[in-house]
Amino acid sequence: MSAYIVAIIGSVLILLGIMELLRRRQLSEKYAVLWLVVGLLLLVLTIFPGLLGTLSSAAGVEVPSNLLFFTAIVFLIGVALHLSWELSRLEDETRKLAEDLAILRLEVEEQGKQLRGSNDTGR
Incomplete structure (x- = not known):
């Protein structure tokens, strides 16, 4: 008990x-x-606790703990697959953001050079 x-x-x-x-x-x-x-x-x-035994009998599994372990393994494989998918998606998004940031930095540097150039000629 x-x-x-x-x-x-x-x-x-x-x-x-x-x-x-x-x-x-x-x-x-x-x-x-x-x-x-x-x-x-x-x-x-x-x-x-008897519910697992009933479910295992209905599923045709002799030992209730085998059903529990099988279900847990399938669940964990599903979670690992989902997290791998999320990670791949986030890696792609991070790469795209890094590329966008590099483009924006280049544009800012070019505008800075143009401003410095116009200030130098204006003196």
Whole structure:
């Protein structure tokens, strides 16, 4: 019974941690929703431990923990794929911004040279 209580407390602490990260704006809303759903599922599976057995029987999996591990692995692969996609997109955006900045700096330098040139001839 004490392991059951510890598991429930752990699940609640995970949910509170996610909410605290969201409150401090250290976790964006689009990721917070995903992690809140995961935290709630964890809490539900902790409160109702027989639910995992029922789900595994319905899925045709003999050992309930195998279903849990398989689901977790698929979820983590999905998160890794999504984060890789986000990283690639941000790298492209950073490169484009660096190119735009270089063009703007060149234009400012050229305008500065033109102004200095017109000031020198105006003296």
